[in-house]
Amino acid sequence: MNRLTKLGLIALIAATAVVTGCTKKPGHITPIPAGGLSNSGAPGGGDLGNGGPIRNGGPNGAKFGGATNPAPIDLTNGKGLGTGDPSALPTGDPRAGKDEDRETFKSNTVYFYFDKATFNSSESSKIPAVIEFLKSHPDNNLLIEGHCDERGTEEYNRALGERRALALRELVVGAGISGERVTTISYGEDRPADPGHDEAAWSKNRRGEFILLTPSKGGSLK
Numbered sequence: 001m002n003r004l005t006k007l008g009l010i011a012l013i014a015a016t017a018v019v020t021g022c023t024k025k026p027g028h029i030t031p032i033p034a035g036g037l038s039n040s041g042a043p044g045g046g047d048l049g050n051g052g053p054i055r056n057g058g059p060n061g062a063k064f065g066g067a068t069n070p071a072p073i074d075l076t077n078g079k080g081l082g083t084g085d086p087s088a089l090p091t092g093d094p095r096a097g098k099d100e101d102r103e104t105f106k107s108n109t110v111y112f113y114f115d116k117a118t119f120n121s122s123e124s125s126k127i128p129a130v131i132e133f134l135k136s137h138p139d140n141n142l143l144i145e146g147h148c149d150e151r152g153t154e155e156y157n158r159a160l161g162e163r164r165a166l167a168l169r170e171l172v173v174g175a176g177i178s179g180e181r182v183t184t185i186s187y188g189e190d191r192p193a194d195p196g197h198d199e200a201a202w203s204k205n206r207r208g209e210f211i212l213l214t215p216s217k218g219g220s221l222k
Contacts, residue, residue, distance in 0.1 A: 146163070162184065
């Protein structure tokens with residue numbers, strides 16, 4: 001091996017060592033399941049660009065907060081829908097002119113399998129009561145929240161929470177409830193039901209919550 005060849009080989013080895021040494025180890029990233037990417041290129045089809053909660057629903061399945069639609073007025077204040085002027089909500093938003101009732105369907109919360117938008121068959125028995133209530137109260141609407149445990153990236157969990165909420169919405173709408181009365185929102189890992197860091201807590205945080213929206217009594221969301 002001549003001198004020039006040896007020098008070239010040494011330089012290549014040195015460059016490889018530098019690149020390898022600078023590579024950062026990835027954090028804990030939940031792998032996207034096969035088929036988990038939609039045509040939009042984002043997991044679950046969510047609009048992840050604005051960094052806010054993902055909202056879906058409304059007439060013709062309009063997506064609120066999406067890339068092609070104006071984002072709604074933020075009424076959350078970090079505490080559910082919070083307070084604000086319902087008239088400021090986008091046209092057709094099922095929450096417009098409604099008050100938030102988080103107690104009626106509290107026991108109907110559906111808990112999901114890890115990293116999936118599916119749940120145990122025993123959880124299915126919680127959904128018919130929600131559907132029957134909505135059928136007998138046509139002036140009420142429904143908000144479905146999708147939640148995740150803390151494992152995985154924030155972006156991935158927002159999309160997974162969206163898929164969970166949409167899975168429940170499909171069951172409700174499929175049972176005869178107008179899609180215009182049902183909207184969804186994903187909070188990902190942002191709002192854990194249990195702040196713990198073990199499986200007991202995580203199993204409570206992988207959930208979908210049904211929030212009843214009743215005719216407003218005071219002209220504001222509560």
